[in-house]
Amino acid sequence: MTHSHGTQHAGPVTLSLVVPVFNEEDSLDGFLLRIRQVFEREAQISLELVFVNDGSTDSTLERLLHCQQSNSTIRIVDLSRNFGKEAALSAGLQIATGQIVVPIDVDLQDPPEVILQMIERWREGYEVVLGHRISRRNDSWAKQTSASWFYRLHNKIAEQTLPENVGDFRLMDRCVVDALLTLPESRRFMKGLFAWVGFRTTQVEYERPERAAGQSKFNGWRLWNFALEGITSFSTEPLRIWTYLGALVSLVSFAFAMFIVVRTLIHGVDMPGYASLMVAVTFLGGLQLIGIGVLGEYLGRTYIEAKRRPVFLVRRIYESKD
Template sequence: MTSELHAAPRQSLIHRPQLDTPLVLSLVVPVYNEAETVALFVERVEQVFADPDAVRVEYVFVNDGSEDETLDILLLLQRRIARIRIVDLSRNFGKEAALSAGLRCATGQVVVPIDVDLQDPPELIPTMVKRWREGYDVVLGHRIDRASDSWAKRASANWFYRIHNKIADPAIPENVGDFRLMDRQVVDALNDLPESRRFMKGLFAWVGFRTTHIDYSRPERVAGTSKFNGWRLWNFALEGITSFSTDPLKIWTYLGIAVSLSAFLFAILIVLKVVLFGIDVPGYASLMVAVTFLGGLQLIGIGVLGEYLGRTYLESKRRPVYLVRRIYEAED
């Protein structure tokens, strides 16, 4: 069940005319050990876009180092559907890198990153195309119901959006994943960004352009299991916050001032007790608490600095985001 919601733009949009030739729409689909789902995904998309004279779908599957039969199944599907392109990466580089590779290889006038597990319904894409024809450059898929996710995943996602949007700029739309339609101009802008440590949700928000969204309820996976565990989600959140905000570094400046001020006030209190009342404060327990507390703060602060320094170090190497082993075209 879906509903549409798009705010009126600040200025009138230029409607894109209907083309004499079919609109070329590229689906960018990162896959990692998704042998159970790729055929189901293609079948569903083919049902949605049964009329090739209206929209011509280009599939860009990015095989992110799969260890199962995903690549073999994709090659079999390519024999039947010539519009399938397969970008086979040399190893598992992660979803952000795979997504970057797919955007680089997509040739369509509009591009839609989408998960192969069908939790992002392909049936929404024609509505996205309609919004694009109205003049919007980006059409987001906004999740209004995440009942298919676990409680822990929903809670952690909510906290991440709140913290990130409080300290980072630009803000990331809440409950919006990678599923969106983007005009060719937007994709070209993303491809021009030079960084190798890529947090795609942040980059999508950073480039801007005229944006609207449609609401949908996210269903369960059709098959297989999610490749994101708690540890990977935690690292993903750290990547997002440190990529678009320096506030964690500023926090330690203010925390250091607060701790120093507290220590100064406590020292004055001790002096007053000794001078006025002749009370000597036993030192061992308070000293150990102070040492361990300040030591812990220092280690955490060093850890925060390390996160930024490590990312700067990796970025300075200028290694490519991914390496392509081979691109399989239909005629291969």
Template sequence: MLKDDAPSNRVSLEDTEASATSALLLSLVVPTYNEAESVTAFLARVSEVFAAAASVELEIVFINDGSTDSTLERLMQHQATDARVRIVDLSRNFGKEAALTAGLEAARGQVIVPIDADLQDPPELILDMVARWREGYEVVLARRIDRNADSWAKRASAAWFYRVHNRIADLTIPENVGDFRLMDRVVVDALKQLPESRRFMKGLFAWIGFRTAFVDYERQRRFAGQTKFNGWRLWNLALEGVTSFSTDPLRIWTYVGCLVSFVSFLFAIFIAVRVIIHGIDVPGYASLMVAVTFLGGLQLIGIGVIGEYLGRTYLESKRRPIFLVRKIYEPKG
């Protein structure tokens, strides 16, 4: 299924003749954190997929995001026998968004495909994505049409996040689309111009735009290991996404404050009229405590929302690098 806006014919006759004589350089960007059990199977699957793709020259950029297991050693063993493997070793664990950014910075390909090593996203789909790219699309999104491999809680929270984010933010993020996608070099170069250090990559991918197509697939179960995104990390990622691309949470509390003040004003008029007409004072310890605690809670929530934005502004103002590279391991020969 493709978007309604049809692309222009980007491929000229000269490009077609050039592509017939030179292979397309495709970079796989693979963030890894404690994936020692998966990298061997991942490389075997990728090699099988691209064995017959003579028109594609493959580069596999692994980003070791501060793994504490034998991931780096396993990657170096594979690099010794596979010249396509490059390894970017970060100085510590910076998180997937930073590791993905590091991989995009290091990738040299004409097209770049971020993909996880757990084989939940099938490498076989990449060839279909390349076919869409050859039609003139600069971004090809892999859209999950079946997420039964994920837990119910993860599916429900994802649906809730997309619904809330796309309602309150000016930017629309495609639903059921992760980091697995194909991007033209011009798209990656545009991403590299974005300076923020607190990065929500799905939002940044959507913000830059470009002509986009979709390829549907069924998400598989992890080949090995455990997911690194628990409920708390997913919640923080959702907060990052909402606060990075919308100021509506701040605006909402303006309306909440106006509404509470208006109700309080009406209640004050009601009490005054009742006392004047009936001479009855309203006994009110319970109601007073409810009002105080309710308004106090609202104020604390509002301060918390402001704090989320202020904290992100503070971190951005430091202008620290998104990641630090300990060493880049290039293939020998």
């Protein structure tokens, strides 16, 4: 990418790592050890760790509180229940106080060492530095294929394109975080919101290792719903597609009706086929139901947004006593 002409940054900087956690008791010690190894010699970086406990049912919160006793950089945001990763991420961004903010997962698939490269690019004047995965070889074939199709479809029909093979792992300047916090929607597709706000952007590339501990919380069904959320959040194209499809089906049915009229005038009336009638009825019925489903998806979003419920509820924020 071309060199940025933005404000260049030198000297000390405050960095907030936003870490959403849900049943991650096995991953915390390894993550904190790695963070300490990366940042303990960085005298110019003042670190803040914002852990967002997203309604964990194991001992994640107790483990965090224990770690906080010996680590004054840790702040813990305990949500009242499990609101999902997008909401937990929003909570972390709201609480984080750093001059630059980096969302990162606790499973170490996003190597903390990459953050140092991101900070170098930020010092050059960029306001957003994306973490770009060189490959997805540690993902299953199904996950790789579905991700590729999702990006291709989303970027074809949405006004705002998403950078491929880029997750939530990125560095954001304070001005970017403040802009994100002004967005009022309660159904939040964070990848789309990150892309929508814009700002001067570059990327650093890294190889994504396997998960250090624990299990991924995203199964096939959740990933499907996540993709649906992304497409309906940033595009009304599916509604337009059904308008065109409806017009096409009407045109075909009108042409078929003309054919029947002409054939009847020439050959007389014959007994209509039950099988072809059932195929036509079920095909058109299925088409209508899918169209109603697409319409319902958007209507449901409008209904939920109209309630103006908060994205998350905080039960308590645990600050370090140091």
